[in-house]
Amino acid sequence: MQNSLRGLSVLLVGPIPPPAGGMANQTRQLRQLLQSSGAYVELVAVNKPYSPQFIGRIPFLRAFFRLVPYIFNLFKHTSKADVVHIMANSGWSWHLFATPAIWVAFLLRTPVVVNYRGGHAEPFFERSWPIVKLSIDRASHVIVPSDYLKEVFGKYDKRADVVPNILNNEVFFPKEHLGDVDTESGPVLLVTRNLEPIYDIPTALRCLRRVMEKYPNAKLLVAGSGPEYEALNKLARQLSIVNNVEFLGRLDSNRIAELYREADVLLNPSTVDNSPNSVIEALASGLAVVTTNVGGIPKLVENDHDAMMIPPGQPDLMAKKVIQVMDDKIKRMALIVNGLEKVQRFYWSNVSQRLMDAYVFAGKGK
Numbered sequence: 603m604q605n606s607l608r609g610l611s612v613l614l615v616g617p618i619p620p621p622a623g624g625m626a627n628q629t630r631q632l633r634q635l636l637q638s639s640g641a642y643v644e645l646v647a648v649n650k651p652y653s654p655q656f657i658g659r660i661p662f663l664r665a666f667f668r669l670v671p672y673i674f675n676l677f678k679h680t681s682k683a684d685v686v687h688i689m690a691n692s693g694w695s696w697h698l699f700a701t702p703a704i705w706v707a708f709l710l711r712t713p714v715v716v717n718y719r720g721g722h723a724e725p726f727f728e729r730s731w732p733i734v735k736l737s738i739d740r741a742s743h744v745i746v747p748s749d750y751l752k753e754v755f756g757k758y759d760k761r762a763d764v765v766p767n768i769l770n771n772e773v774f775f776p777k778e779h780l781g782d783v784d785t786e787s788g789p790v791l792l793v794t795r796n797l798e799p800i801y802d803i804p805t806a807l808r809c810l811r812r813v814m815e816k817y818p819n820a821k822l823l824v825a826g827s828g829p830e831y832e833a834l835n836k837l838a839r840q841l842s843i844v845n846n847v848e849f850l851g852r853l854d855s856n857r858i859a860e861l862y863r864e865a866d867v868l869l870n871p872s873t874v875d876n877s878p879n880s881v882i883e884a885l886a887s888g889l890a891v892v893t894t895n896v897g898g899i900p901k902l903v904e905n906d907h908d909a910m911m912i913p914p915g916q917p918d919l920m921a922k923k924v925i926q927v928m929d930d931k932i933k934r935m936a937l938i939v940n941g942l943e944k945v946q947r948f949y950w951s952n953v954s955q956r957l958m959d960a961y962v963f964a965g966k967g968k
C-alpha cells in the first residue's frame with residue numbers, strides 16, 4: 603500500500619449525524635479531512651434513514667430494512683477500496699454493523715481497520731469477548747482513540763494502536779481574550795452531551811444550583827438531545843433554576859464551537875466515558891474543564907493541570923471546583939494554557955500520519 607493519503611481509496615463505515623453524537627461527528631469529520639488530504643472516500647452509513655420513514659416505527663421489520671441494504675452496500679463498495687475503515691462501538695452496534703463489515707472485507711480480501719471507540723468496552727468484552735474475538739481476529743488492524751482502550755484490548759492479548767480523536771482546529775479555537783469572565787452577569791457553564799442517563803445531566807443541574815448560591819446569575823447551557831429531556835426540565839423546576847438553565851437541543855458543530863467561546867467552564871458529569879470529544883473541543887476552545895474521572899478520562903487529562911477531575915455523581919464537589927476556577931484567575935489561566943498545549947496532538951496534521959501508518963500496517967497483512 604502507498605504511504606500517502608493522496609489517491610488512496612477508503613471505504614468509511616460508521617454513523618453520521620443526525621443524531622450528532624461523538625462517533626457520528628468523528629465519522630463526518632474524518633471523511634471531510636481524508637478528502638481534503640486527497641483520499642477518495644466512499645461512506646456506508648450504519649444509520650441511514652429508513653425508506654419509507656414509517657418502517658422505523660415497526661420493530662424487527664426496521665432491522666431488516668436497514669441491514670439488507672447495508673450489507674448490499676458493503677459488498678458493492680468493499681472490493682473497490684484500498685482499505686476499509688470501520689467506526690466500531692460496543693453492544694448491539696458491534697454485532698449488527700461492525701461484524702458484517704469485518705467479514706465482508708475479510709471474504710473480499712480487502713484490508714480492514716477496526717477503529718474501536720466504545721465507552722462500554724470493558725463490560726462488553728467481559729460478557730462477549732469469545733464472540734467479538736471471532737470477528738476482530740479477521741481484522742487487519744485495530745486502532746483506538748485512547749490509552750485506556752488500548753489497555754482494555756491488552757487484557758485480552760489483542761494489539762491495538764492509539765490514533766487519537768480528530769480535532770478540527772479551524773472550527774474549535776479559543777476566544778480572543780482567554781480566561782476573561784464576567785462575574786457580575788454570572789459565569790456561563792456548558793454541557794455538550796446528549797440527554798441520556800450515562801451522561802448524568804442531573805448532576806450538572808444540581809451543580810448549577812450550588813454555584814448560584816455564590817453567583818445568583820450563573821447560567822447553564824445544555825447542548826444535546828435525548829430521552830431525558832422531560833425529566834431534566836422537571837428537575838430544573840424542582841431546583842428553581844428554570845430561569846438559569848437553557849436546553850438548546852441538537853446543534854451543528856459550528857454552533858457548538860461558538861458556544862465554547864461564549865462559555866466559561868465546561869461540565870462533563872458522565873458516568874461512562876472513553877476519550878470524549880466534548881472535553882477535547884472545550885480545551886481547544888480555551889475553556890476551563892470540570893469533569894468526572896471515569897473510564898479513559900484520566901488518560902486524557904491530568905487533574906489540576908489541564909482539567910479539574912471529580913468522582914461521578916457529586917454535584918456539590920463539582921460546584922466547589924467550578925467556584926474555585928471562577929475565583930482564582932491564575933488557576934483558571936493555568937488550566938486553559940495547559941489544555942491548549944494538550945490538544946495539539948489531536949490536530950489533523952498530527953493524527954493523519956498515524957492513521958496512514960495504520961492503513962499501511964493493515965495493507966501489509968492483506
